[in-house]
Amino acid sequence: MTLTWWHNASQDGPGKTYWEKVAKDFSALHPTVKIEIEAIETNQLQRTRLPAALLSSDPPDIFQAWGGGEMVEQVEADYLKDITDQVKTEVGNIGSAAEIWQVKGKQYGLPFRMGIEGVWYNKDMFAQAGIAAPPTTFAELNEAVTKLKAINVVPIAVGAGDKWPAAHWWYNMALRACSVDTLKKASTDKVFDDPCFVKAGQDLKAFIDTKPFQPNFIATPGQNDPTSANGMLANGKAAMELMGDWNRGTLDTVATDKAKLASFLGWFPVPAIEGSPGDPKAALGGGDGFSCAKNAPAECVEFLKYIVSPEVQKGYAETGTGLPVVKGAADGVTDPALKSILEATANASYVQLWLDTAYGSTVGTAMNDAVVAIFAGNGTPEKVVSAMKAAASK
Amino acid sequence: MTSANQIRTSAGDASASPAGPHRAGRPSARQADTRRKWYEIIGLTAPAIAVYVMFVLVPMGFAVYYSLYRWRGVGPPTEFVGLRNYTLAFQDPIFLDALRNNAIIVFGSLLIQGPIALAIALLLNRRFRGRSVFRLLVFVPYVLAEVTVGIMWKLLLTGGGTVDAMLESLGLGSLVQPWLADLDLVIWTLLAILTWKYVGFAIILLLAGLSNVPDELTEAAAIDGASWWQIQRHVTIPLLGPTIRIWMFLSMIGSLQIFDMIWVTSVPAVRSLGASATMATYMVDNGFFARLWGYGNAVAVILFAISFVAALLFQRFLLRRDIEGAITGKVK
Numbered sequence: 001m002t003l004t005w006w007h008n009a010s011q012d013g014p015g016k017t018y019w020e021k022v023a024k025d026f027s028a029l030h031p032t033v034k035i036e037i038e039a040i041e042t043n044q045l046q047r048t049r050l051p052a053a054l055l056s057s058d059p060p061d062i063f064q065a066w067g068g069g070e071m072v073e074q075v076e077a078d079y080l081k082d083i084t085d086q087v088k089t090e091v092g093n094i095g096s097a098a099e100i101w102q103v104k105g106k107q108y109g110l111p112f113r114m115g116i117e118g119v120w121y122n123k124d125m126f127a128q129a130g131i132a133a134p135p136t137t138f139a140e141l142n143e144a145v146t147k148l149k150a151i152n153v154v155p156i157a158v159g160a161g162d163k164w165p166a167a168h169w170w171y172n173m174a175l176r177a178c179s180v181d182t183l184k185k186a187s188t189d190k191v192f193d194d195p196c197f198v199k200a201g202q203d204l205k206a207f208i209d210t211k212p213f214q215p216n217f218i219a220t221p222g223q224n225d226p227t228s229a230n231g232m233l234a235n236g237k238a239a240m241e242l243m244g245d246w247n248r249g250t251l252d253t254v255a256t257d258k259a260k261l262a263s264f265l266g267w268f269p270v271p272a273i274e275g276s277p278g279d280p281k282a283a284l285g286g287g288d289g290f291s292c293a294k295n296a297p298a299e300c301v302e303f304l305k306y307i308v309s310p311e312v313q314k315g316y317a318e319t320g321t322g323l324p325v326v327k328g329a330a331d332g333v334t335d336p337a338l339k340s341i342l343e344a345t346a347n348a349s350y351v352q353l354w355l356d357t358a359y360g361s362t363v364g365t366a367m368n369d370a371v372v373a374i375f376a377g378n379g380t381p382e383k384v385v386s387a388m389k390a391a392a393s394k
Numbered sequence: 395m396t397s398a399n400q401i402r403t404s405a406g407d408a409s410a411s412p413a414g415p416h417r418a419g420r421p422s423a424r425q426a427d428t429r430r431k432w433y434e435i436i437g438l439t440a441p442a443i444a445v446y447v448m449f450v451l452v453p454m455g456f457a458v459y460y461s462l463y464r465w466r467g468v469g470p471p472t473e474f475v476g477l478r479n480y481t482l483a484f485q486d487p488i489f490l491d492a493l494r495n496n497a498i499i500v501f502g503s504l505l506i507q508g509p510i511a512l513a514i515a516l517l518l519n520r521r522f523r524g525r526s527v528f529r530l531l532v533f534v535p536y537v538l539a540e541v542t543v544g545i546m547w548k549l550l551l552t553g554g555g556t557v558d559a560m561l562e563s564l565g566l567g568s569l570v571q572p573w574l575a576d577l578d579l580v581i582w583t584l585l586a587i588l589t590w591k592y593v594g595f596a597i598i599l600l601l602a603g604l605s606n607v608p609d610e611l612t613e614a615a616a617i618d619g620a621s622w623w624q625i626q627r628h629v630t631i632p633l634l635g636p637t638i639r640i641w642m643f644l645s646m647i648g649s650l651q652i653f654d655m656i657w658v659t660s661v662p663a664v665r666s667l668g669a670s671a672t673m674a675t676y677m678v679d680n681g682f683f684a685r686l687w688g689y690g691n692a693v694a695v696i697l698f699a700i701s702f703v704a705a706l707l708f709q710r711f712l713l714r715r716d717i718e719g720a721i722t723g724k725v726k
Contacts, residue, residue: 047682051467077469161661216553219575219661227552362466365684369666376577376667394464394482394686 002034003300006050006063008288010039011224013253014319021315026306033299046070047361054079054293061300065109065291067100068187068353069360074291080108081292086301090308093326100353101289110308113322114287115245116345117168117270120230120337124264125153125239134268138207141271145212148239154214157238158375159222159229164356166217166375167368168242168284169207170384171355172270174200176278180350183282187358190392192385196277201381203273205374214238218376223250230254234261242270244286245341249321267337269344281349286357287325359388366391454698457691465688479692489693491668492676495581499672500649502585503592504642510589511596512638516626518597519604529601536594544658547587548574577669580660584670588655592648596641603637604630636716643708650701653678673697 005023009015016039023035038060040049045064053059054074065071065080074080084107091098091107101109121134129148135141148155160166175183178196186192214220214232221228223243230247232238234255241247248265255261272280290307292300306312313324317332323342324332333339345351356364370387373379461479463471483489518529535543550556551573558570573583607630615625653674660670666679674697681690 043683047685051685055467055469073466073468079468161663163663163666166663216572216575218577218663218667219553219572221661361683361685365679372663373667376663378667391684394684394689 001032001297001299002036003062003297003303004036004038004060005303006038006040006045006053006060007290008040008042008045008064009321010041011253013249013321015249015321018316018319018321022307022312025312026303029306030299030302033303035303059293061296062290062292062303065101065289066286066357067109067111067289068286068357069364070357071101071108071291072103073360075103075106075108079294081294081296081301082106082108083110083292083301083304087305090305090326093310093328094308095325095327097287097325097351100287101291109289109291110304111287111289111325112307112313112316113246113289114285114325114345115323115341116283116285116348116351117172117242117244118267118283118341118344119240119242119270120233120247120251121240121266121268122233122236122238122264123266125151125236126266129153129239134266135271136268137271138203138273142207142210142212145210154232154238156212156214156240156242157220157229157232158213158217158242159220160213160217160372160375161220162222163368163372165222165229165243167356167371168354170200170204170367170371170374171284171352172242173203173207173273174355175270175282175284175352176200176273176276176280177203179277180279180282180352183350183352187353190359190363192388197385198381199276201371201374201384203276204371205381208375218372223247224253226254226256228254236260236264245323245338246321248335248338249319252320262335265337267340279349281347283344283348283351284354285345285348285351286354288322362394363388363391457694457698460688461692461695463688466685467687471688475688479689480696482689483693483696488666488668488671489673489676492671492673495668495670496650496652496672498581499585499588499652500646503588503645503649506585506589507593507596507645508638508642511593511600511641512631512634514593515597515600515604516630518601532597533594535591536598538591540591540654541658543587543591544655548659551583574660574664577664577667580664580670584656584659587659588649588652591655592645596645599637599641600634603634606637607633639712639716643705643713646704646708647701650704651697673700 005019007019009019019037019039023037027033027035046066050059050063053063054077059079065074071080087107087110090110094111097111097114098107100114101107101111119134125148126134126144129144129151131144131147135144145155158166158169174197177199178186178194182194182196186194186197214229217229220232223230225231226235229238229241230243230251231254233241234251235257251261251265252258269283290304292304308326310326310328313326313329314332316322317324317329318334320335320338323338323345324330330342333342352358356368358364359367366387367384370379370384373383374381460471462474462476464473464475464478465471514532518525518532538546553572553575557573561567561569571579574580611629611633612625615629620628651674652672656665656670656672656675657678662679665671665675671679673693677690677693677697680686680693
């Protein structure tokens with residue numbers, strides 16, 4: 001029998017190679033099962049290929065799943081296999097991160113990668129600018145920006161051209177401005193009436209007004225391109241970048257000098273905002289997982305369990321393309337920056353899923369567009385909230 | 395043609411009248427003739443018509459159907475909303491921006507490419523050394539794939555990129571602009587790239603048209619003492635009329651549906667702010683990325699309707715003389 005597997009490690013590199021190995025190893029353990037892989041670029045996979053395939057009578061057996069609002073919709077349409085009873089052990093090993101792949105207490109997928117977002121920075125530039133320690137509050141971050149400008153470097157690179165890297169700044173402001181309860185309620189009920197969502201936009205606007213970003217950031221791509229924001233950080237053209245845990249791998253792909261990058265790269269959590277009701281130890285994060293189609297054979301669940309087994313997870317960690325989710329796989333993480341993320345993830349009081357994933361594509365896209373308008377100087381904090389409400393009814 | 399012959403003989407057998415020159419059998423033979431003609435027409439065009447219906451008409455019907463639903467592409471569409479998606483589209487300032495950008499590209503292409511193409515075609519129509527090299531150079535951009543051209547120009551125009559460096563080295567550093575980042579400038583940058591790419595197509599069409607202008611006419615005009623410019627003005631250009639109109643038609647339809655170049659050259663943020671969105675990119679951004687499948691289909695239908703009406707009007711008023719008789723077979 002054959003399992004079809006769709007994943008997003010479409011670029012040649014350690015991630016793609018590793019999945020090929022995992023499929024081969026699984027077939028060696030289960031000689032009756034053959035796995036057909038299709039690696040599809042994320043946008044195509046998530047926006048066109050998967051929705052169309054799930055509408056048809058012949059979806060792939062096992063496919064990438066990001067959890068959150070999208071998964072709620074997929075479960076409502078009865079696309080996904082309920083695997084709650086078969087994966088109790090695995091969920092125990094993964095811990096609270098597995099909740100993102102749950103809908104109404106039932107498990108419909110499992111993560112293989114999970115991590116929180118933070119600021120990636122150039123330690124050499126910080127030393128040169130006389131910044132003693134990574135900032136822990138926005139006041140300190142503003143000071144750092146001033147010092148970095150004094151030595152003529154771009155303080156923060158932002159890939160606003162791709163929208164979401166800019167929107168992530170707003171997400172973090174919301175995380176600082178809103179209480180955890182408000183955030184949870186927003187994710188489940190799509191209610192954004194709390195004034196903290198407007199405050200997030202005001203805080204962001206105030207931050208943008210200090211001009212911490214590179215010029216013409218509205219056309220800078222996020223990643224996978226030497227001129228992108230992470231190209232700027234990787235090649236010593238900017239001192240900081242806000243990005244998720246996968247950034248370690250993507251920085252490597254655009255760096256002209258990988259050894260130099262490894263020597264100067266550091267990471268610190270998103271600073272707190274003084275006097276905000278949000279929990280300063282709450283973090284934004286997200287991950288990647290896989291789900292089985294409703295009518296996929298039982299072997300699909302076996303394969304899913306194999307992907308999140310400790311030894312496969314450890315091998316995944318060693319590829320350096322992301323952080324593993326299973327207890328015991330952490331030894332595979334060798335990179336110091338990734339180690340600090342692991343530590344911060346363990347210390348986080350609450351992990352909020354990326355807001356555009358949590359709220360679903362429709363509200364998420366409207367939110368990102370409205371945040372980008374603030375970056376471009378023709379949006380307002382209030383318009384972000386009204387755009388989200390309008391999209392929910394579209 | 396064996397099948398046609400078989401039909402002919404079988405049709406001959408079917409008619410009861412014996413063969414030979416007697417008139418009574420004529421009408422039935424004529425009937426058999428028309429029937430046979432229809433069999434041939436249906437038999438030979440059926441595959442093409444079937445493909446057309448399957449892959450053009452049926453999907454168009456589905457697009458209209460889906461556009462009447464509030465549908466996120468998860469599960470079958472159930473929530474009928476009538477024309478709400480259409481009213482929402484015309485209320486969205488970004489969609490209105492997209493319409494404006496399409497208009498800029500339609501008229502910009504016609505007004506800029508037309509004169510340039512005509513001038514170059516008239517020049518290239520004269521005999522001079524290296525003419526074939528020139529023709530090749532002019533045509534190269536058109537042969538390149540649109541995505542390739544888009545990525546190439548994106549790299550050239552990036553901040554501190556090749557274009558900026560060239561301007562600096564020419565002492566024109568003050569002209570350096572954020573070509574693709576300035577929200578007011580980006581659509582004009584894209585128009586310039588489109589002009590660079592498609593002017594070659596217009597030139598090739600016009601050159602083909604020029605080869606149909608009889609030499610006798612221009613020679614006669616020259617003998618009558620007309621200057622080169624007068625010959626172009628009063629003989630050549632009027633005779634190019636049909637070619638120019640066909641090029642205008644193709645250019646207009648292409649500009650309305652423009653997608654690839656905008657998509658790869660301009661980043662998502664600039665598109666979603668309306669600065670570089672066109673109807674087609676707006677459709678994909680909303681239909682696929684925001685998951686508004688019903689709404690996206692409504693935008694697709696609007697795009698189709700605008701293109702269709704524009705094509706009809708153009709044919710009715712500008713192409714009428716050129717295609718007269720081609721369709722109806724009537725001679726006026």
